[in-house]
Amino acid sequence: MIKEYVDDSLKYIKRNKKSFLLILIFSFLFLLLFLDIIFIKNFHGYFDYAINKNIGFRTFTVYIEKTPIESINEIKEIKNVTEVYGANYKSFSAKTDLNINNLDGSIDLLYGTQNITPKSLVGKSIEEVKSGEMICPIDFYPDSSIGSLKIDENRIVKPEQSLNQEFKVFYLQSIRKIVDNKVVEEEKELIKKFKIVGLYDSTLVMNFNNQCYITPNDMIELQDSLNPPMDDTHPFSFLHVVVDKEENVEKTMRILQELGYMVDTETNATIDKEVVTTLTILSNTFFVLIIGAILLILRNYLNKKIKSEAKYMGILRACGYNKKQVILRELMGNLTLLLISIIISLFFVSIIFLILEKSLLIFLTYIGFKVTNHKGLLFILALIVILISIIMQIFIIRKSLEKTISNILKEE
Amino acid sequence: MNNKLIELKYLKKNYETINEKIEVLKNINYVFEKGKLYAIKGHSGSGKTTLIKILGLMDNPSSGEYYLFDKSITNLKDKEASLYRMKHIGFIFQDYNLNPYLKASENIIVPMIINKEINKTDRNKIANKLLKEFGLEERANHFPKELSGGEQQRIAIARALANDPDIIIADEPTGNLDAENEKIIFKFLKNLAYKGKCVIVVSHSEEILEYADISLILENGILTEGQR
Structure with a gap:
């Protein structure tokens, strides 16, 4: 019916x-x-x-007056804090001689430790990485256009092409000279050889497809080369503090303020x-x-x-x-x-x-x-x-x- | 041979307002038989519509009994009353009230949709047979707006006959028709009575008296047989 x-x-x-x-x-x-x-x-x-994915939403900056070692050790003791490092070592934009698939070879190097680097899908994990080695995205796209996320899918570097790929990273060194009783600064281009030893899934942490993790020591070497610290015992004044979960950020900030640290209450990544x-x-x-x-x-x-x-x-x-x-x-x-x-x-x-x-x-x-x-x-x-x-x-x-x-x- | 179809015993219908009780039908005792055409006449307000509603199981009497095939069907619930209507009663109204979006044959099929005893193939056969009977076979695929008033009323009669009812109740069936079409409709109704149906017609037209077997007068709620 x-x-x-x-x-x-x-x-x-x-x-x-x-x-x-x-x-x-x-x-x-x-x-x-x-x-x-x-x-x-x-x-x-x-x-x-x-x-949930972007580490920037659980990373914030604190100003330190004590020596970095003292501060880092003190902050690391706080519950929910997963990583602490010098704010100037967060990342390093590098030119390379990687000319695969007609890409310009621009990559972004990140401070890599076990606590903030995703597990590798292929090859070495960050804890196994040595100086001169790095972990890159499995869909690697070393190009300066990546910022606008205009990716040509046909030019994405395949894992078999990228893994074990050796290339040079160009960086600048600042040299101070005294000429006629005046301090003159000059820049000299240096080269550091790297090899891709592991591949990770960049989507897990919302990274761009050209962001690679290197060891803290390599990062310090690259960054300090151009901006050498004025004071060896106190090489930097700002720390990045990474917390395990976004909901623990405010609580951790309060604890740090109570300990006397000046805290930037805005996380590295924010939403309007x-x-x-x-x-x-x-x-x-x-x-x-x-x-x-x-x-x-x-x-x-x-x-x-x-x-x-x-x-x-x-x-x-x-x-x-x-x-x-x-x-x-x-x-x-x-x-x-x-x-x-x-x-x-x-x-x-x-x-x-x-x-x-x-x-x-x-x-x-x-x-x-x-x-x-x-x-x-x-x-x-x-x-x-x-x-x-x-x-x-x-x-x-x-x-x-x-x-x-x-x-x-x-x-x- | 017992031709008794409907028997009304001491049938009364009252309407109550805040101030008064109006007795519309007063103690009606009457037997309607198969194969006869009854013409009910009466002035406005005499209770014709109320009587039709009760005969058509669309209203219940205040008191008294309504027998159909010697079985009391007084005060039935909606579902049972509807089933009785579907099986035994066909209605024809002054306004044809055909569905304007259905073709002539589809309009005839509408009552058969709820009749579980008729399957889909038979529905079309019955509709075509009725259309032929009413001389409208060539109008089967026409919409109501493409038909004349007389043709529309014939479709409405065919629709009333779709489930082969025993009783046909027609309320002013020729009210909107000219004299020529009025005669055609009355002839059809007479023919239905000839075929054994009990046809009850309420009409102001004097023409109906020529076709009626029994003329009934409803006056002040009292039903009496009048002269033909």
């Missing part, structure tokens, strides 16, 4: 131009609703992902909370407005349709349809229209999502974030709207059914 009701509904939709318009409107509204949901979920998902809040409010408001619009249009449509069909419902009752059968017949008619709209909008969501994923948002995959269309959530949302519409319809039809017989019989 339900099949017949659906068949009649499809005939109604096919033969009534207004139904087409309504399907168009509903499809558009559902499309907006679904895209908004996808945006909200991915937007928040991205921040959660970044906070104002922008996040504004976008969240906007997208949530949009969501509520669209839901409201869908339900309002649906209610008006149902009211009009059921009012115009009141006499016909009376005929159905006279033909022997019981109240439940009339409700079911009407319900199927309207649900068919709603379902067609939802299917059309889901189809367009898939197309739009595919375009976004393959073109505009592809860069996110290089930092390991997978944009998802949250299909399950969309189905649940569609189901909720359908359920609300069913309740609404039953209420409106029942109200109208009370009068159906009077509608067809001329009351005396």
